[in-house]
Amino acid sequence: MTTPPRPPLVVTYAEVRGATRALAAPLSEADCQVQSMPDASPIKWHLAHTTWFFETFVLERHERAFAPFHPAFRVLFNSYYNGIGEQHPRPQRGLVTRPGLAEVLAYREAVDRRMAVLLDRPHAAALAQLVTLGLHHEQQHQELMLTDVKHLLSCNPLAPAYASALPPPAQPVAAADASGWVEYGGGLVEIGHPGGDDAGFAFDNETPRHRHYLRPYALARRPVTQGDYEAFVADGGYADPRWWLAAGWDAVRTQRIEAPMYWRDGGALFTLHGLQARDPQAPAVHLSYYEAEAYARWWSAQHPGQPPARLPTEAEWEHAAAGATLAGANFVETGALHPRAPADGGALGAPRQLFGDVWEWTSSSYAPYPGYQAWEGAVGEYNAKFMVDQYVLRGGSCATPASHMRASYRNFFPAGTRWQFSGVRLARDLA
């Protein structure tokens, strides 16, 4: 089987940059300015920072007569690269009212024009690699733009919609029989990105591919649903310390958490389409690692005759996903911008919704693979320095661009994170 030729990089560049602008198009200048919490960034900052990445890592190194668009932007829109220099404090990004949105958009256009000149000429492989990294970086920020603006709009008592209406599902939704387990024999397996020119882009944290021993295990056929999770909440799950890790119980009590983020009274849920009724068959979403783990413990107590449930490891997840297709998954391109019930059909022997809908928490700490080497230079700070105190999530979400996802992809967040499109698929040991 031959893979179709990839489009020229200059074309992919224009597509990805255009997609970012399209995400910001429904927003006002005020929407783009406000920072609703320290973890989230203003949309204007995302628009500028993704541009800064190309200006700093590509133009500055490869343009003959490089001059910065604005010398102050080097610090203002540097996120965390100490190898580049100082950074404006993250929690104060929303206080930067100038440059205004128009100047940030002009910054984008100026850098795009200069990038097009570079990419239209014959260029070195090293330049192409940096540009490709910049485009995958930009796609990560596209997802963050949606999660950050969702949090911002959720703070408004009017519950405004980012986009007007939920598009209808592409296929009839499945009946509730999508539950059950898919079993795997385990043994010595390989995980990680294979590398090489034909395998496509991967972040350094997905490499090297390596062997991993798995005990026999089973994965749930679908992620935990809203209906499943409602039973946990109705059973007093948030008031019972038996189900919670100590840090999770502390979070529940100190933050007065009683339900997943964005749940509202009367079975409603705040979404990017405003308030919607919760769909009991759609995946539960905006769960922290603590909430995912507590649900697994509670579920096990409700099913005393069965092996206890737990979160999958990232190796178990990747082994199961290795042969799965991304086609038909609910990524950002569907426009749903919300996890959906699974489509009808699908093989009984395969898990559904591994890709898209919700990121799935794993029990794996975000750590280097055996033999891992970070990229050289300042871009080595991209992933390596975050390999502590975080857990790996897999599979992408309804806010992830389809071309950004693959089986070996490792996302990561601290255990208390709730504003991402994160959910959970249960696993358990066999025999």
Ligand SMILES: [Fe+2]
């Ligand atoms: Fe970034």
